[in-house]
Amino acid sequence: MELWFTEKQTPVFGITAKIRETLVTEKTDFQDLAIIDTEEFGRMLVLDGMVMTTVKDEFVYHEMVAHPALFTHPNPKHVLVVGGGDGGVIREIIKHQGVEKAVLVDIDGKVIEYSKKYLPEIACELDNPRVEVQVNDGYMHIIENKDKYDVIMVDSTEPVGPAAPLFERGFYQGIYEALKDDGIFVAQTDNPWFKADLIQQVNRDVKEIFPIVRVYGANIPTYPSGLWTFTMGSKKYDPLEVDEKQIPEIDTKYYTPKLHKAAFVLPKFVEDLVK
Amino acid sequence: MELWFTEKQTPVFGITAKIRETLVTEKTDFQDLAIIDTEEFGRMLVLDGMVMTTVKDEFVYHEMVAHPALFTHPNPKHVLVVGGGDGGVIREIIKHQGVEKAVLVDIDGKVIEYSKKYLPEIACELDNPRVEVQVNDGYMHIIENKDKYDVIMVDSTEPVGPAAPLFERGFYQGIYEALKDDGIFVAQTDNPWFKADLIQQVNRDVKEIFPIVRVYGANIPTYPSGLWTFTMGSKKYDPLEVDEKQIPEIDTKYYTPKLHKAAFVLPKFVEDLVK
Numbered sequence: 001m002e003l004w005f006t007e008k009q010t011p012v013f014g015i016t017a018k019i020r021e022t023l024v025t026e027k028t029d030f031q032d033l034a035i036i037d038t039e040e041f042g043r044m045l046v047l048d049g050m051v052m053t054t055v056k057d058e059f060v061y062h063e064m065v066a067h068p069a070l071f072t073h074p075n076p077k078h079v080l081v082v083g084g085g086d087g088g089v090i091r092e093i094i095k096h097q098g099v100e101k102a103v104l105v106d107i108d109g110k111v112i113e114y115s116k117k118y119l120p121e122i123a124c125e126l127d128n129p130r131v132e133v134q135v136n137d138g139y140m141h142i143i144e145n146k147d148k149y150d151v152i153m154v155d156s157t158e159p160v161g162p163a164a165p166l167f168e169r170g171f172y173q174g175i176y177e178a179l180k181d182d183g184i185f186v187a188q189t190d191n192p193w194f195k196a197d198l199i200q201q202v203n204r205d206v207k208e209i210f211p212i213v214r215v216y217g218a219n220i221p222t223y224p225s226g227l228w229t230f231t232m233g234s235k236k237y238d239p240l241e242v243d244e245k246q247i248p249e250i251d252t253k254y255y256t257p258k259l260h261k262a263a264f265v266l267p268k269f270v271e272d273l274v275k
Numbered sequence: 276m277e278l279w280f281t282e283k284q285t286p287v288f289g290i291t292a293k294i295r296e297t298l299v300t301e302k303t304d305f306q307d308l309a310i311i312d313t314e315e316f317g318r319m320l321v322l323d324g325m326v327m328t329t330v331k332d333e334f335v336y337h338e339m340v341a342h343p344a345l346f347t348h349p350n351p352k353h354v355l356v357v358g359g360g361d362g363g364v365i366r367e368i369i370k371h372q373g374v375e376k377a378v379l380v381d382i383d384g385k386v387i388e389y390s391k392k393y394l395p396e397i398a399c400e401l402d403n404p405r406v407e408v409q410v411n412d413g414y415m416h417i418i419e420n421k422d423k424y425d426v427i428m429v430d431s432t433e434p435v436g437p438a439a440p441l442f443e444r445g446f447y448q449g450i451y452e453a454l455k456d457d458g459i460f461v462a463q464t465d466n467p468w469f470k471a472d473l474i475q476q477v478n479r480d481v482k483e484i485f486p487i488v489r490v491y492g493a494n495i496p497t498y499p500s501g502l503w504t505f506t507m508g509s510k511k512y513d514p515l516e517v518d519e520k521q522i523p524e525i526d527t528k529y530y531t532p533k534l535h536k537a538a539f540v541l542p543k544f545v546e547d548l549v550k
Contacts, residue, residue: 012293013315016281039287040469057468060542193332193496194315219494219502219542221468226501227494254542265537267335267494267529 005036005044007051009224010194015051017041023118028110030162035118041222043119045086047111048161051222053086058122061188061228062088063255064218064263069151069186069232070096071247071260072239076150077101080178082138082166084155085111087123093153094125095250102131103149107162109135139165142174149179154187159198167198169205172233176209182236189215192270193225203274206233214239215274216263218254229270240264280311280319282326284499285469290326292316298393303385305437310393316497318394320361322386322432326497328361333397336463336503337363338530339493339538344426344461344507345371346522346535347514351425352376355453357413357441359430360386362398368428369400370525377406378424382437384410414440417449424454429462434473442473444480447508451484457511464490467545468500478549481508489514490549491538493529504545515539 003019017038024035034046042055053061066089070076077100081089085106093102104126106112112133115123126133134141142152152175156163165171166187175185189202199215207213210233220228232239240261247257266274278294292313299310309321317330328336341364345351352375356364360381368377379401381387387408390398401408409416417427427450431438440446441462450460464477474490482488485508495503507514515536522532541549 006291010315012313014291016289016291018287040285041288217494219492219500221500221502225494225496227496253544256540256543256546258540259542262537262540265531265533267534268531269528271531 005038005046007046007049015222017044024114026110028108030108031157033108033110033114035114044222045111045115045119047157050158052157053088053119053122054222055119055121057221058088059253060218060220061223062092062122063252064216064230065089065153065155065186065188066092067250067252067255068216068230068239068260068263069153069184070099072232072234072237072242073150073182073184074237078149079103080105080141080149080152082142082152082154082156083163084153086115086119087112087126089153089155090128090131091122091125094128094130100130103134104131105134105136105138105141107135107137139171139174142171142178145178147177147180150183152179152183152185154185156188158190167202169208172206172209176233176235179235184232184234184237186230186232189229189231191223191225191227192229192273193227195224196273199229199231199270200273202231206231210234212236212238214264215266215270217266217270218263280313280321282321282324290497292319299389301385303383305383306432308383308385308389310389319497320386320390320394323436325433327432328363328394328397329497330394330396332496333363334528335493335495336498337367337397338527339491339505340364340428340430340461340463341367342525342527342530343491343505343514343535343538344428344459345374347507347509347512347517348425348457348459349512353424354378355380355416355424355427357417357427357429357431358438359428361390361394362387362401364428364430365403365406366397366400369403369405375405378409379406380409380411380413380416382410382412414446414449417446417453420453422452422455425458427454427458427460429460431463433465442477444483447481447484451508451510454510459507459509459512461505461507464504464506466498466500466502467504467548468502470499471548474504474506474545475548477506481506485509487511487513489539490541490545492541492545493538
């Protein structure tokens with residue numbers, strides 16, 4: 001018997017992956033959680049039926065959330081990750097020796113628990129002494145902390161379910177206030193083929209709050225359309241003014257110093273969405 | 276009743292698209308041909324079960340085959356397309372006013388015939404007086420023509436079935452000889468997630484023949500992994516030395532002068548394949 005997992009990325013289009021083994025299916029307090037071992041992409045974390053990450057392609061998303069912002073800020077010491085309970089973004093942040101403290105706030109402790117158990121190559125730095133893990137509402141954490149972080153990264157699920165408030169203008173305002181005077185934030189902002197409206201709306205909202213707003217992209221095979229966007233809002237530093245020759249070599253599989261700026265050069269139809 | 280088309284992009288992973296209407300299914304002399312109207316991507320040309328192009332995302336592939344080479348060569352007048360019977364690459368070539376003659380050689384006349392009938396937005400320039408369409412073996416055309424073309428574009432299917440010889444070293448040698456002294460060729464070379472070996476093999480072969488070899492990428496949602504690569508071999512002109520400020524504006528949806536160089540900045544794992 002062959003078992004296949006199918007994600008409808010839109011009501012009329014999807015991806016399908018042959019399953020080797022289903023490791024977890026559980027209804028947490030917040031969402032449906034599954035961990036599936038697929039033949040093509042290895043172990044896969046699925047929340048509410050949507051692929052969050054896979055062992056084969058996770059490096060793209062996690063590197064591209066973390067490094068562009070951390071190499072734009074000249075001296076990031078205190079970093080916050082909202083969501084991201086699988087620990088992949090934390091693992092990339094920890095590669096930056098100057099970061100003294102990385103705080104992870106995920107609303108769903110089960111994501112953290114099962115990631116540690118079944119996705120150890122992703123969750124491997126969650127117990128690092130420079131990391132503080134809080135099972136908590138990221139929105140509330142943002143509201144309760146002012147002028148505290150150098151960089152804030154929003155590693156959320158889609159804007160349905162528990163992550164919906166993380167795509168509201170009020171949340172970006174909260175992030176602005178939680179950042180120090182020269183802080184930077186970055187959020188995953190879905191794909192331009194099926195969610196152009198979302199990218200436009202986030203771009204408009206963030207531009208009303210942050211003086212510097214930039215959008216970049218990366219290829220993630222298991223995410224809808226294979227092209228994912230990230231929106232960066234910055235109070236002072238422009239990622240396009242970084243001298244790429246000054247970016248130190250770190251161990252990556254997707255991000256490179258040359259890609260730091262090239263990732264911001266968007267296809268015309270995407271550029272048109274955010275100009 | 277819901278009908279869905281599923282392409283197994285690998286034996287254990289695929290995409291699936293809801294069908295509005297099946298317009299053509301035919302066994303030609305060379306391959307299984309289908310034209311399906313899908314809800315997400317509109318009309319879709321399928322050869323041997325693999326998506327060749329869709330009305331929604333075709334612009335990416337066709338622009339990115341045509342424009343990087345045509346804006347690297349300073350004065351391309353005679354252009355050859357091997358394969359590409361749907362006419363999408365020809366449509367993009369015709370946007371370059373300096374091109375006097377674009378020759379299309381596709382082995383399968385049925386692809387041309389059905390594309391004209393069902394994909395008119397793609398095939399729209401096949402009857403342009405600057406275009407010459409030949410239903411013929413592209414490999415033979417290359418062997419029989421020496422020192423003739425400024426730019427040759429290989430718009431082939433996958434290296435199985437009729438297109439298999441188009442991925443052989445001998446074919447690239449033939450292309451070298453069919454090009455003028457300052458000629459450029461470009462070929463689609465599949466994706467780095469599932470076909471890394473192919474990209475490496477083509478890269479090695481082309482480097483033995485052409486002094487300048489460059490690989491670039493583009494995001495195509497309906498192609499495996501969403502990240503497609505193109506390999507360019509050039510006798511004289513380097514696409515990375517083009518002054519992007521000198522690239523004229525043309526009507527595109529993906530390609531931009533800024534993207535001309537940025538498309539060549541590859542993710543690290545892809546860069547490692549071709550260095």
